[in-house]
Amino acid sequence: MKIEGLDKLQRDLKQAQKALQDLPGEIELRFDPNDATSVETAIADMKLAVEGKVGRYRSNPFVAPLIDGMIEQFEQQILEKASEAMADTDKSIALDQQAFRGIENTVNDLRRADYRSFERHIKKLSRQLHGGEFDDISNELKSKVDLGAWLAAGERTQGGMVGSAQLDWPENHEEELGIVIALTDHFADENDGSWPPENFSHTFFYNGNNITSNLQHMVSEIYVPFARDFIDYVKQRTGAKEAALLPTRKLDPASRKVFVVHGHDEGAKEATARFLEALDFEPIILHEQASRGRTIVEKIEEHGDVGFAVVLLTPDDVGAHKDHSTDLKPRARQNVLLELGYFMGRLGRSRVVALKRGDVEVPSDFEGVVYVGYDSGNGWKQDLGKELDAAGYEIDWNKVMARR
Incomplete structure (x- = not known):
């Protein structure tokens, strides 16, 4: 009896032996464990490195499972390393997240506040902006602007039609943030009634004769983008980062x-x-x-x-x-x-x-x-x-x- 296929089997085994010699024992990768995109990029780079070494042997039935197994092993090692590195900074990240989420939650409360509860929430936001994590930055930004002059300039644009007044927002990003911080402190100050929030919103964010509607329109236009921009600014200044979820999906980081x-x-x-x-x-x-x-x-x-x-x-x-x-x-x-x-x-x-x-x-x-x-x-x-x-x-x- 003649057994066929032994020649091909021998060729496959020899090729598999060559592939085993070419398989990389280790791969050097650099990534930021707090950045999910960076971790994904590291995984993608690892796959490219493995495929570059032994991808030409994928048609070999003995080698293909080895390649997939090695990729899976390396990917698990990357995720474990990222998880370990993230654990070292969990406490500081949690603190940053708590402070950031506090500001976002208060702005969210302001969006739903009526004219009776607005004061309570705006005072809370002022306290948060001057809390331990943000006080120095808020005071520095606030020192760059003259709120009184800015309000007076806006008031002078008022024409004969209600709601025609326009505010001249600074082009400088830090001054824009400073204006909102100063305005927030002004609204929260019970002793300064020159521009109460209901008058300010009626003049510059008129949305009808309903006080609550005007206040909510003002919050939507000023405080919602401010919360996002202020948090981003603080992150940039301090290097604070929010905890990132490690990738669990197989996604090309450059996917368009x-x-x-x-x-x-x-x-x-x-x-x-x-x-x-x-x-x-x-x-x-x-x-x-x-x-x-x-x-x-x-x-x-x-x-x-x-x-x-x-x-x-x-x-x-x-x-x-x-x-x-x-x-x-x-x-x-x-x-x-x-x-x-x-x-x-x-x-x-x-x-x-x-x-x-x-x-x-x-x-x-x-x-x-x-x-x-x-x-x-x-x-x-x-x-x-x-x-x-x-x-x-x-x-x-x-x-x-x-x-x-």
Whole structure:
């Protein structure tokens, strides 16, 4: 009897022996354990190094499992090293996070405050800005500005129409932050009633004759972006970092896939997708993907390995609190809010941007997500480009400006 295939088996075994000699015993990698993207990049670099050494042997049935096993082992070592390094700084990170979240939570309270509770929350914010972690920075920023002169200049712009007064915000970032800190301290000072918050919001952020509505409009325009910018500034000045979740998904860190979450506004969806394509991104739109008998949630999970998400908050529904059932407000579709929360958890807040069209109600529990106004003048494109750039993507600004 003649046994066939022995020659091929011998060749495979010899090739496997050569591959074992080429397998790297160790790989030198550098990464920041507090930065999930840095950890992902290290994993991707490791895979490239292994494949570069022995990838040519992948067709060998003895070698392929060894390569996969080595990659899995190295990846586990990277994650363990990152976890150990993060543990060493957990206490300081937790302190930073607690202080940062305190400011965000207070601003969130201000967004929902009425004219009776506004004073309590603004005083709390003033105390937080001058707490142990932030006092020196806040005082330094505040010393750069003259609040009285700034308010007087704004008051002089008041015309004959209510709400026509304009504030001249400083172009210098530190002075802009200083103005808001000084304004917060002014509102919190019971002995200085020259510009109480209800008068200030009525003059510069008029949104009707309702005091609460004017105050909330002011908070939305001033304090929501201030909280984000102030925290970023403190991180830059002090080197403070928020704890990063170690990656658990296999995602190319340079992935240019962007998931587009949308409601019923077809025009907004198409405009966003085409803009992303023009910047060399690959927009992922759920209904364009094959279902193959899967549920919506299963499809989201299947196509969720993206590097960024753009969520379109368009006024497709209306809703109200049960105690104010006649006060209907425009809202985004429920599935849009569900997917917004999903991608916040999957990608992190810095890789999710919400494009907000019109006066659509913004979810109160999604603090830290960047909301960009989706205007008809295409200004949203430049804002979206900035957020993609901040997330680490290479952006061709000539293409951004050409599509304005």
